Amino acid sequence: MNKSLCFSSMALLVFVFFAGNRSYGQPYMGKPFADSLHHGVQTIPGKLQCALYDLGGEGVAYHDSDGINQGSGKLNPADGTYLNEFRLKEGVDISYTKFREPAIDNNAYNLVMPLKDELYVGWTAPGEWVKYTVLVKEAGTYTLGMMYTANQGGKISISINDMDKTGLVNIPSTYVKDDPIQWRQWHHWNYLKDFAKVKLDKGIQIITLYTKETGQMNYGYINFTLARMN
Numbered sequence: 001m002n003k004s005l006c007f008s009s010m011a012l013l014v015f016v017f018f019a020g021n022r023s024y025g026q027p028y029m030g031k032p033f034a035d036s037l038h039h040g041v042q043t044i045p046g047k048l049q050c051a052l053y054d055l056g057g058e059g060v061a062y063h064d065s066d067g068i069n070q071g072s073g074k075l076n077p078a079d080g081t082y083l084n085e086f087r088l089k090e091g092v093d094i095s096y097t098k099f100r101e102p103a104i105d106n107n108a109y110n111l112v113m114p115l116k117d118e119l120y121v122g123w124t125a126p127g128e129w130v131k132y133t134v135l136v137k138e139a140g141t142y143t144l145g146m147m148y149t150a151n152q153g154g155k156i157s158i159s160i161n162d163m164d165k166t167g168l169v170n171i172p173s174t175y176v177k178d179d180p181i182q183w184r185q186w187h188h189w190n191y192l193k194d195f196a197k198v199k200l201d202k203g204i205q206i207i208t209l210y211t212k213e214t215g216q217m218n219y220g221y222i223n224f225t226l227a228r229m230n
């Protein structure tokens, strides 16, 4: 190969590498969620409310299988209420715990009773993710627990600043064969204690919650408890 041909090939390779890695090194453009009821970044230690994922849209703050919110505005018709219309135009699928008769989320098959009118991320599928800008007030090792439902079990993982910190986490099934109502298998709540330990630096951090396997899970909140200071 002559010198100029060799140089051209190298230049092409460099171009292809950078063109294919456009996002490499770019800063995260998502912002903490805010609306009339929620303002200010979510803080750790404490509860990370899963439905309060960042603003920024598909491909930035979340990835969802489709652009429709299957909960807000669909299962929960747009009727002017805050809960039914919460983040209605976003792809992440959101609903809230309903205490009604016949029982929905206030059912006798819950392992742990949820609070009423709590927003949650539902209609989850493998490959989906949501990001959270959080303010960590104390550096340290945190124990994670999660309020959830999983009608077949499933797997999630959690990244901090885009580094996987948990590997695959097994989410136990909350299926109860005695429940005569099939759709209520999506509403058996449980709290999974101590499913991971993660080390967090003080200050602003970006947490990503990935649905890795099975999906069909509902995510209420992830509790971050300080286990040990650094």
Ligand SMILES: [Ca+2]
Residues within 6 Å of the ligand: 064, 065, 066, 067, 068, 069, 070, 090, 091, 092, 093
């Ligand atoms: Ca969707």
Ligand SMILES: [Ca+2]
Residues within 6 Å of the ligand: 064, 065, 066, 091, 092, 093, 122, 123, 124, 125, 128
């Ligand atoms: Ca979804």
